[in-house]
Amino acid sequence: MVNPLKPSERMRIPRQAPIEQPPAIRNHNFEEVSLGFNEDLVTQEALRCLDCKNPVCIDGCPVSIDIPAFVRLVVEKKYLEAAKKIKEQCYIPAITGRVCPQERQCECECLLGKKHKPLSIGKLERFVSDYERLYGDNTPPEIHARREEKIAIVGTGPAGLTCAAELAQRGYRVTMFEALHAAGGVLRYGIPEFRLPKAILDVEIENVKKLGVEIVTNFIIGRTATVDELLDDFGFHAIFLATGAGSPNFQGIPGENLPGVYSASEFLTRVNFMRGYLFPEYDTPVKIGKRVAVVGGGNTAMDAVRTALRLGPEKAYLIYRRTKREMPARAEEVDHALEEGVELHELTAPIRVISNDGRWVSKIECVKMQLGEPGSDGRRKPVEIPNSNYILEVDTVIIAIGQNPNPIIQATTPNLASTKKGTVVVDENGQTSREGVFAGGDLSRGGATVILAMRDGKLAATSIHQYLEKKAVEHHLAKTAVS
Amino acid sequence: MFEIVAKESLAPVLTKFVIRSPFIARKRKAGHFVILRVDDHGERIPLTIVDSDAESGTITLIVQTIGKTTKLLSLKEKGDTLLDVAGPLGNPTPIENLGTVVCIGGGVGTAEIFPIVKALKEAGNRVVTIIGARNKDLVILEREISEVSDTLIIATEDGSRGLKGLVTDALSDYIQSNGHIGAVYAVGPIPMMRAVSNFTKPFDLKTFVSLNPLMMDGTGMCGACRVTVGGETKFACVDGPEFEGHMVDFDELIARNRAYADLEKQSLERFERELAEGGLIHG
Ligand SMILES: Cc1cc2nc3c(=O)[nH]c(=O)nc-3n(C[C@H](O)[C@H](O)[C@H](O)COP(=O)(O)OP(=O)(O)OC[C@H]3O[C@@H](n4cnc5c(N)ncnc54)[C@H](O)[C@@H]3O)c2cc1C
Ligand SMILES: Cc1cc2nc3c(=O)[nH]c(=O)nc-3n(C[C@H](O)[C@H](O)[C@H](O)COP(=O)(O)OP(=O)(O)OC[C@H]3O[C@@H](n4cnc5c(N)ncnc54)[C@H](O)[C@@H]3O)c2cc1C
Ligand code: SF4
Ligand code: SF4
Ligand code: FES
Numbered sequence: 001m002v003n004p005l006k007p008s009e010r011m012r013i014p015r016q017a018p019i020e021q022p023p024a025i026r027n028h029n030f031e032e033v034s035l036g037f038n039e040d041l042v043t044q045e046a047l048r049c050l051d052c053k054n055p056v057c058i059d060g061c062p063v064s065i066d067i068p069a070f071v072r073l074v075v076e077k078k079y080l081e082a083a084k085k086i087k088e089q090c091y092i093p094a095i096t097g098r099v100c101p102q103e104r105q106c107e108c109e110c111l112l113g114k115k116h117k118p119l120s121i122g123k124l125e126r127f128v129s130d131y132e133r134l135y136g137d138n139t140p141p142e143i144h145a146r147r148e149e150k151i152a153i154v155g156t157g158p159a160g161l162t163c164a165a166e167l168a169q170r171g172y173r174v175t176m177f178e179a180l181h182a183a184g185g186v187l188r189y190g191i192p193e194f195r196l197p198k199a200i201l202d203v204e205i206e207n208v209k210k211l212g213v214e215i216v217t218n219f220i221i222g223r224t225a226t227v228d229e230l231l232d233d234f235g236f237h238a239i240f241l242a243t244g245a246g247s248p249n250f251q252g253i254p255g256e257n258l259p260g261v262y263s264a265s266e267f268l269t270r271v272n273f274m275r276g277y278l279f280p281e282y283d284t285p286v287k288i289g290k291r292v293a294v295v296g297g298g299n300t301a302m303d304a305v306r307t308a309l310r311l312g313p314e315k316a317y318l319i320y321r322r323t324k325r326e327m328p329a330r331a332e333e334v335d336h337a338l339e340e341g342v343e344l345h346e347l348t349a350p351i352r353v354i355s356n357d358g359r360w361v362s363k364i365e366c367v368k369m370q371l372g373e374p375g376s377d378g379r380r381k382p383v384e385i386p387n388s389n390y391i392l393e394v395d396t397v398i399i400a401i402g403q404n405p406n407p408i409i410q411a412t413t414p415n416l417a418s419t420k421k422g423t424v425v426v427d428e429n430g431q432t433s434r435e436g437v438f439a440g441g442d443l444s445r446g447g448a449t450v451i452l453a454m455r456d457g458k459l460a461a462t463s464i465h466q467y468l469e470k471k472a473v474e475h476h477l478a479k480t481a482v483s
Numbered sequence: 484m485f486e487i488v489a490k491e492s493l494a495p496v497l498t499k500f501v502i503r504s505p506f507i508a509r510k511r512k513a514g515h516f517v518i519l520r521v522d523d524h525g526e527r528i529p530l531t532i533v534d535s536d537a538e539s540g541t542i543t544l545i546v547q548t549i550g551k552t553t554k555l556l557s558l559k560e561k562g563d564t565l566l567d568v569a570g571p572l573g574n575p576t577p578i579e580n581l582g583t584v585v586c587i588g589g590g591v592g593t594a595e596i597f598p599i600v601k602a603l604k605e606a607g608n609r610v611v612t613i614i615g616a617r618n619k620d621l622v623i624l625e626r627e628i629s630e631v632s633d634t635l636i637i638a639t640e641d642g643s644r645g646l647k648g649l650v651t652d653a654l655s656d657y658i659q660s661n662g663h664i665g666a667v668y669a670v671g672p673i674p675m676m677r678a679v680s681n682f683t684k685p686f687d688l689k690t691f692v693s694l695n696p697l698m699m700d701g702t703g704m705c706g707a708c709r710v711t712v713g714g715e716t717k718f719a720c721v722d723g724p725e726f727e728g729h730m731v732d733f734d735e736l737i738a739r740n741r742a743y744a745d746l747e748k749q750s751l752e753r754f755e756r757e758l759a760e761g762g763l764i765h766g
Contacts, residue, residue, distance in 0.1 A: 179702045181520060181527075181567040218569040220702060224506045246704035250716060257709055257716060257735055259742035266705035274526070274699070280753050283526040283551055284699075285746040359738055406703035407721060 003075050007050055015117035016045040027309050027340040030193045030277070034098075034332070037120075042127045045120050046074040052111050057121060060109035062451045063089045063458070067106060067121055074124055083132035086125060091162050091458075094133060094200050096451050097126030099191065101330045105451070133203055140210040147171040149237040149468050152230045154221045154409070157185020158450045159242035159441025161208050162457030163464075168211035170465055175236075176213060179220040182273075185244055186442075187450070189273035190265070190300065192307050195333070222408035227416070227437060237471070238436045238464045241424060242457065245442035247406040250399055251295075255353030260287070260361030264296070264304040264400035271307050286311070289395020293317040293364050295350055296400030297327035298447075302337050304398045309340055316342050317392060321349040321369050321382040347371070347382065351389070353397055364392050405443050413437075421446060429463040430456060438463055484564040485519075488541055493623045496548045497591060498557050499533075505540030507532070507570045513602035514576030514693070514725055517542070518701040520567040521559070526552045529698045529720075531595040531670075532571060542568075545594035545623070551750040572701040573724045576691070580607040581665025585657065586632075587650050587679055589615040589671025593623050595693060596670045604631045608665070611636070611657060615650035615671065619643035650675060651682045664688060669728065673737055680728030690728040694719050696736060697743075711735050 003010070019035040020026075026033050037045060049071040057067045065086055073082035086093045100106075102122040110118035151167055153160045156178040168174045182188055184201050209215065221227060221243070230236045248263030250256050262270075267286070270276040276286030292313050294305040297320040309316045318337065320327060323346045327334055338344060347369045354363040368388035371380040405422040417425040417433035423446050424439040426432055432439050440456025442448055489501035507517060516531045534543040548557045559565070576599050584603050588596035593614050604610045612632040616622045618641045629635045637645030638653040646653055650671075658664065666689040669679040676692040683690045696708040696719050703721035710719050711732035717723060 179569065180700060181569070218567050219506070220569060220572070223571055224510060224569070246702070247718075248704075248706045250706070250709075252716070257711055257739065259739050263706040266699065266707045269699060269705050275524075279746065280750045282524045283750060285743040285750070287743065287746070358734075359741065408702060 002072070003047060003049070003051065005047055010048050010050060011112065011116055013044060013048045015048070015120055016041045016123075018120070018123050023336075023339040023341070026194065027306075028312070030310060032197050033194050033336055036130065037123050037127045042074060042124060043077070046071050046124060048112060049075075049119050050111060056109040056111060057106045057119070060106040061089075062105065062449075063455050065089045065106070065125075067119075070128065071119070071121075071124060074128060079128045079131040080136050082128040083136065086128065090451070091165055091454060092158060092204050092450075093125050094129035095158070095187065095196060095204065096454070097122050097124075097129055098196055099330070099449075100451050101449065103331045133200070138207070140207065141169060143169060143171050143211070145171040147173070147468075149173065150175065150235060151238050151240070151464060152177060152234070152236040153240045153242065154227075155179075155185060155242035155244055155441070155443070156183035156205075156215060157242060157244050157441060157453060158187060159244075159443075159453035159457040159460075160185070160240065161204065162454045163240045163242065163440070163461045164213045164457075165208050165211060166458055166461030167464060168208070168213050170461070172465075172468075174211075174213045176208075176215045177219040177221050177224075178215065178217045179243075180273075181217050183215050183217065185242075186246075189269045190303065192268065192272050192303050194306070194310070195303065220408065222412035227409065227413040227434075231436065237468060239438065240430075240457070240460045240464065241409060241432070241437065241439040241443055242441045242453070242460075243405065243409060243443050244453075245403045245405045245423070245445075245447045247404050247422075248399070249402045249404065251350070251401060253350060253352055255355065255361075256399070258353055258355050258361050259359060260289075260355075260395065261353055261397045261399065264294070264300045264398055265403065267304055267398050268300075268307060271311070277311060287396065288313050291315040291317070291392070291394045292396040292398065293319055293350075293392060293394045294398045294400055295319045296402075297322065297329060298400065298402070299329045299333060300403070301400035302329045302333040304400050305342050306333075306337050306340060308396070308398065309342060313395070317345055317394070318342050319345045319348050319350055319364075319366060321347065322371065322379070323347060326379060345392075349382065349384070350397075354391075361394060361397055364394050364397055366390055366392060403442075403447050405446075429466075430460040431463060431467075436467065484566065485568040486564050487559055487561055490559070490561045493545065494621050497594070497621070497623055498546050498548070499594075500544045500546065500556075500559075501541050502544065502565065502568060503540055504542050504568050504570075507568065508535040508540050508542050509537050511535045511542060511571040512575035513578065513598040514573060515571035516573050516701075516724065517544070517568050517570035518572060518698065519556075519565055519569070521552065521555050522566050525555070525566070527567070527699055527701070528552050529572070529695070529701060531598075531693075533594045533597055545591060547591035550747045551754045554751065554754060569701065572720060574722075576602065576668070576693075576725055578602045578606045582663065583609040583611065583661075584665050585611045585613065585654065585667045587613045587615065587654065587667065587669040587671070587675075588628075589650055589669075589675040590617075590621065592669075592671030592675070592693075593628070596668065597624055597628055599668050599670070600628055601631045603668075604633075609633045613638060613650050613653045613657070614645075615639075615653070615675065616644070617641065649678070651678050654679065654682060658686065658688075666691065667728075669693075673733055673740070676728060676731075677733040680731065680733075684729050691725050692728040692731060693725050694723055694731065694736060695740075697740060710739075
């Protein structure tokens with residue numbers, strides 16, 4: 001069955017709204033907020049696609065998924081084939097369908113969006129990959145050629161997992177090293193359950209293991225073993241570094257180290273990773289009090305403020321120095337946060353954290369901002385409005401103003417070029433300044449996105465394969481020259 | 484899983500564990516620590532690596548029972564396993580030959596200073612070690628430390644062993660009757676490290692302290708361990724844990740370490756109740 005509707009009829013169908021938990025209920029639980037589409041909704045939505053001759057949506061997707069092709073399969077109710085189509089380009093669609101900033105990528109380009117609302121590509125992607133997880137054939141692909149070379153992948157976030165899967169399928173012996181006690185990177189310790197259920201991540205990690213990839217947790221490269229030891233002592237032939245950008249920035253304002261001031265990473269790790277919300281059943285404590293202020297406007301800030309809200313404060317403020325429009329977070333998350341009762345203080349910057357007794361935070365002093373001239377990044381720079389200071393009474397402050405790579409690998413790997421911000425420098429193939437050592441994801445980009453991390457993982461896999469092929473040829477030539 | 488291959492009680496609240504962890508044993512240096520988790524519901528806690536044996540692939544930890552997690556750990560026996568042990572973390576203590584050095588350990592800090600004493604001695608220093616404890620029963624590692632120190636001074640608060648008084652009294656006596664000291668290393672309770680730093684400051688005597696803020700990941704990812712040193716924020720797990728004592732904001736550290744005191748107390752009481760009722764929920 002091809003799409004039976006004429007373009008004009010397709011355009012008359014409204015963009016389908018996904019099923020969601022109502023705000024007043026979901027802000028008290030950690031279950032998934034968006035339940036996505038059911039089969040009726042998915043069909044309706046898929047019928048909207050104009051199947052364009054020049055599908056510009058594909059240009060918007062960082063990994064160039066053939067969107068009209070998979071949507072056509074959805075119209076035909078061939079969900080497993082649709083999933084397969086997506087997986088030609090994207091290894092983890094159940095995750096990207098949930099967390100990609102679609103409104104700035106695929107959906108931003110969609111032709112339907114010019115006059116109407118764009119196709120809900122992310123939700124379609126999510127539906128078919130969830131369908132595949134439930135009803136598809138989960139036996140791992142057969143690996144034909146076995147290779148002797150061993151590859152070490154450092155970090156188990158989306159970049160590392162993708163690279164591992166690609167290389168394992170090419171027959172390489174792949175070992176992943178993870179500093180923490182569980183794999184998944186930010187997908188595990190950062191993005192909360194209500195946005196990305198961990199059961200989905202667990203399946204993706206299992207799939208990688210089924211390909212024969214070994215995952216070693218509690219193993220910190222640069223500490224437990226260095227990059228050079230992996231190459232020289234452990235006998236790895238190539239390395240992919242994908243350790244992310246986990247180290248939180250602070251503003252440097254007075255009072256920022258008071259008890260009760262968290263980085264978003266600490267707060268989210270306490271709650272999501274260590275299950276602080278189940279204290280004392282779980283041992284890691286977390287405190288939120290009656291009023292919490294979160295500073296920032298990215299995904300991390302949204303996740304922090306919505307996680308905080310679920311711990312039951314009376315007020316959750318979101319303090320952002322530009323306006324809602326400029327927030328780098330996914331639009332859906334900003335909307336969800338506001339629906340759930342987050343109070344937005346836009347055009348506001350904190351200048352001081354105050355404690356009444358020196359033991360715990362009690363106030364945060366803010367100043368109002370206005371948007372001035374565009375800065376080097378093209379965004380209008382916020383400037384302080386003199387004498388507009390005001391004070392918010394708070395029990396907790398969470399700072400979510402960005403992260404940089406942690407310094408361990410850069411500090412322990414000689415001749416590994418990195419920038420002032422700590423990101424590792426790579427060429428167009430993902431190779432670092434060290435031979436046989438590749439890098440990607442947030443480690444080379446600074447805080448970016450899941451899909452870009454995935455793309456880097458894929459690129460590195462291809463580059464590593466080429467590098468090792470070349471080595472093998474060289475080795476062979478050297479041998480024949482000797483004999 | 485990390486097996487406990489030996490356990491020994493050193494004092495009423497101090498227990499020594501030898502744990503199989505070959506990779507860490509191979510790499511660890513004086514000043515390193517691990518972060519461990521006893522079980523799936525557990526907290527991640529930092530503990531100094533007191534000693535290691537690369538050949539048998541083991542590390543030694545000495546743990547003071549203070550709250551829920553250390554209590555749970557103290558109940559583990561030889562043959563039991565720990566779920567997670569990660570390390571070696573932190574920067575190793577910079578070890579140089581400085582002539583004469585003074586090492587001070589207070590309480591469980593005596594265990595933490597031991598590897599530093601040993602390394603300084605191996606580097607050719609004349610090492611004077613001062614052990615401080617509340618009373619004679621809490622003096623640990625006396626034999627091990629005396630073997631690697633040129634001089635060992637013991638100070639107890641009640642005078643039941645060695646000098647009666649605090650480690651700073653012992654340090655004061657030593658400084659007055661002896662010549663040049665290259666540096667002082669102090670590990671122990673925060674008030675002790677502060678007292679030592681305050682004491683050495685007028686002498687312009689380089690003093691290193693090993694800070695023990697709350698930690699979680701130990702890899703620079705959370706900032707829970709941040710401390711103010713010389714007016715700048717540092718992450719103790721990647722920038723430390725050792726810092727120059729004269730630069731450290733000890734008040735801030737004390738306040739930050741108290742952040743969860745109420746919840747920690749609750750957690751410990753709940754655990755002790757469970758133990759008394761004989762129904763361990765997990766562990
Ligand atoms: C709270 C939050 C919400 C986000 N929301 C979104 C979103 O909605 N959509 C989106 O596209 N992006 C989002 N992002 C960004 C996205 O998560 C990252 O861009 C992505 O995870 C980067 O992937 P990565 O594989 O490079 O690294 P990471 O996911 O950061 O994984 C790195 C892994 O390496 C490990 N590691 C670090 N150092 C070492 C070492 N020395 N040895 C061994 N292991 C080490 C870390 O523990 C970690 O597990 C969010 C980020 C955060 C923090
Ligand atoms: C780098 C480093 C090395 C350490 N080495 C050792 C060691 O070798 N042996 C050892 O016994 N302990 C050591 N500690 C301290 C140890 O980590 C804590 O005692 C432990 O985390 C307490 O856990 P708990 O659940 O038993 O107690 P909690 O319930 O967490 O705490 C009980 C009480 O102890 C205080 N406290 C909590 N954490 C710390 C801390 N990190 N430092 C000081 N006081 C704390 C709390 O304020 C609370 O009042 C070290 C800490 C650091 C940061
Ligand atoms: S991977 Fe992301 S950008 Fe690409 S089609 Fe899917 S949701 Fe859109
Ligand atoms: S641009 Fe939009 S309408 Fe056109 S093919 Fe892509 S998704 Fe369909
Ligand atoms: S313990 Fe998390 S940054 Fe140091």
